[in-house]
Amino acid sequence: MSRFPWNTSALLVLTLAIGGAGGYWLARKAQAQASVAAAATERKPLYWYDPMVPQQHFDAPGKSPFMDMQLVPKYADSDGDTAAIRIEPGIQQNLGMRLATVSLGKLDRTLQVTGLLTFNDRDVALLQARAGGFVERTYALAPGDVVKAGAPVADILVPEWAGLQEEYLALRSTSEPALLAAARQRLLLAGMPATLVEQLARSGRARPVITLTSPIAGVIRELDVRTGMTLAAGAPLARINGLGQVWLEAAVPETQAAGLKVGQAVDARLPAFPDRPVTGTLASILPENDQQSRTLRLRIELPNADGQLRPGMTAQVSLDLAGQSAVLQIPSEAVIRTGKRNLVMLAEDQGRFRPVEVRLGQENGGLVAVLQGLQEGQRVVASGQFLIDSEASLKGIEARTVDESAATMTKPAVHEADGRIVEITAQGMTISHGPFNTLGMPGMTMTFALARPELAEGLKPGDRIRFGVSQGDAGLVIEQVRKQEQQP
Known part of the structure; x- marks a missing residue:
C-alpha cells in the first residue's frame, strides 16, 4: 500500500520535467527563428559617409578622415529611391510648406534703375581767336552762366584784320572788281568771319575791334579770356554747351540687359519735378562694360525745351523690356541660390522631394524664367525648401545637374x-x-x-x-x- 503513492509522485515529477524540457526547447527554437528572421530583414548599408562632408562616400565603416567622428551608414529608403527625401504630409503641414506649379507664359519686365543727367556732348560750341590780337574788353560772364545765342563775350583788337580792312575799303573806289574780290578773299583767309566782312562791305567803315559772341544758346562750361590778354591765333576763349537736350546716363546689370533696344522709349521721373514725368529715347548702349560693377552704361536723350533739366540731377528710369513669347516660369522665392548654381526642390508623388539644378533666365515681378531643368506642370517647393535642402545635404543626396535633368526629360519615367x-x-x-x-x-x-x-x-x-x-x-x-x- 505504501509503494503506490511513491510511484505516483515519481511519475508526476517525471512528467513535469519532460514538459519543462519541451517548453525550453520550443522557446530556444522560437528565439533562433526570430534571430534568423531579424538577420534576414537587416538592411545592409549602401555606403558610409561623414555628415559634415556628405558628398564623400566610403565602402567600409571606420573613422572619418575629415572629422573626429565615426562614419555613418547610409541605407536605401523604403521605396528604394536614394536620390529623394520623403516627408510625411503631417510634417509638411507643420513646416508650412507651399508648392508652386511650373507654368508656361510670357514674362515681360520693367527695369527700374537710377540715372544721372549730364551735358549733351554733341551740342558743344568752341569760341577761339582766329588771329593774334589783344583783349580790349570782357563782359560780365563766368563759367556756369547761361547765355543766349549771339550774347557778347569779349572785344578783341586784331591788328592784322585792321590793315586788311583798310586795304579792302581803298580798293572799293577803283574799277577793278578782280582786285576787290581778291581783297575780300584775303579777309576771309585771315580768319575774319563772313558776317563781319558783310558788315564791312555795307557800312564802308573799318572795325579794328571785333566783338566775339556766343554761337549757340547754352551754359558756359569754360571761360579763358581776361581783359588785357594777348591772344595767339587759335587760342581757346570759351566752351559753351547747349541745353536744348540733355543726356541721362544709367547703368544696368549685364544679367538684366537682355531685351534692351536702341530707339525705345524711356520714362524718367526726377525728384525735382515729381509731378512731371519726362519721356526720352534710348540713344545708345555704350560698348564698354564696367568691370567693377558688371554693368552696361546706357545713354538716354531727354528733351529740355524750357531748360529746367540741369546736368547733375538724378532721375528714376523705367525701362520696358520685352520678354520671350513662351517661357517656363516659377516664383523667385523657390530658387536656392548657392553662388555657383541655382537649385529647386522638385516635389514628386508619395511625398518625395528631389533637389534639381536649374538654369535661370530673366526675372520680373517675383517670377523667374527657367531655361533648363524643369518641365511644365511639375511642382516645386516655394516655402520651406531650405530645410529640405539641409536634410538632403546631411543625407549626401546630390542635386541632379541641368544636363541630367535634360536627359531625364527626354526619357520615359x-x-x-x-x-x-x-x-x-x-x-x-x-x-x-x-x-x-x-x-x-x-x-x-x-x-x-x-x-x-x-x-x-x-x-x-x-x-x-x-x-x-x-x-x-x-x-x-x-x-x-x-x-x-x-x-x-
Whole structure:
C-alpha cells in the first residue's frame, strides 16, 4: 500500500520535467527563428559617409578622415529611391510648406534703375581767336552762366584784320572788281568771319575791334579770356554747351540687359519735378562694360525745351523690356541660390522631394524664367525648401545637374524594384521581383525585354539586382540594372 503513492509522485515529477524540457526547447527554437528572421530583414548599408562632408562616400565603416567622428551608414529608403527625401504630409503641414506649379507664359519686365543727367556732348560750341590780337574788353560772364545765342563775350583788337580792312575799303573806289574780290578773299583767309566782312562791305567803315559772341544758346562750361590778354591765333576763349537736350546716363546689370533696344522709349521721373514725368529715347548702349560693377552704361536723350533739366540731377528710369513669347516660369522665392548654381526642390508623388539644378533666365515681378531643368506642370517647393535642402545635404543626396535633368526629360519615367535573376535569354531577362510601388504592381516572376543588350553584361541567374523599367506600348522594358551585394 505504501509503494503506490511513491510511484505516483515519481511519475508526476517525471512528467513535469519532460514538459519543462519541451517548453525550453520550443522557446530556444522560437528565439533562433526570430534571430534568423531579424538577420534576414537587416538592411545592409549602401555606403558610409561623414555628415559634415556628405558628398564623400566610403565602402567600409571606420573613422572619418575629415572629422573626429565615426562614419555613418547610409541605407536605401523604403521605396528604394536614394536620390529623394520623403516627408510625411503631417510634417509638411507643420513646416508650412507651399508648392508652386511650373507654368508656361510670357514674362515681360520693367527695369527700374537710377540715372544721372549730364551735358549733351554733341551740342558743344568752341569760341577761339582766329588771329593774334589783344583783349580790349570782357563782359560780365563766368563759367556756369547761361547765355543766349549771339550774347557778347569779349572785344578783341586784331591788328592784322585792321590793315586788311583798310586795304579792302581803298580798293572799293577803283574799277577793278578782280582786285576787290581778291581783297575780300584775303579777309576771309585771315580768319575774319563772313558776317563781319558783310558788315564791312555795307557800312564802308573799318572795325579794328571785333566783338566775339556766343554761337549757340547754352551754359558756359569754360571761360579763358581776361581783359588785357594777348591772344595767339587759335587760342581757346570759351566752351559753351547747349541745353536744348540733355543726356541721362544709367547703368544696368549685364544679367538684366537682355531685351534692351536702341530707339525705345524711356520714362524718367526726377525728384525735382515729381509731378512731371519726362519721356526720352534710348540713344545708345555704350560698348564698354564696367568691370567693377558688371554693368552696361546706357545713354538716354531727354528733351529740355524750357531748360529746367540741369546736368547733375538724378532721375528714376523705367525701362520696358520685352520678354520671350513662351517661357517656363516659377516664383523667385523657390530658387536656392548657392553662388555657383541655382537649385529647386522638385516635389514628386508619395511625398518625395528631389533637389534639381536649374538654369535661370530673366526675372520680373517675383517670377523667374527657367531655361533648363524643369518641365511644365511639375511642382516645386516655394516655402520651406531650405530645410529640405539641409536634410538632403546631411543625407549626401546630390542635386541632379541641368544636363541630367535634360536627359531625364527626354526619357520615359523609370519605375524601380528589387529582384533576383531567374534566367537570361535572347528574349530578355526573367526576374523574380518585389512590388513596383510607383506602378502599384505587386511582386511576381516575369520576363522583361531589355532596352539595350549590354544591360545583361556581367549578370547571371541568381544575382540580386535593383532594376528600373519604363512602361510603353511594348510593355515593361528594363532601362537600368544595378547589381547588389549578395545577402549572406
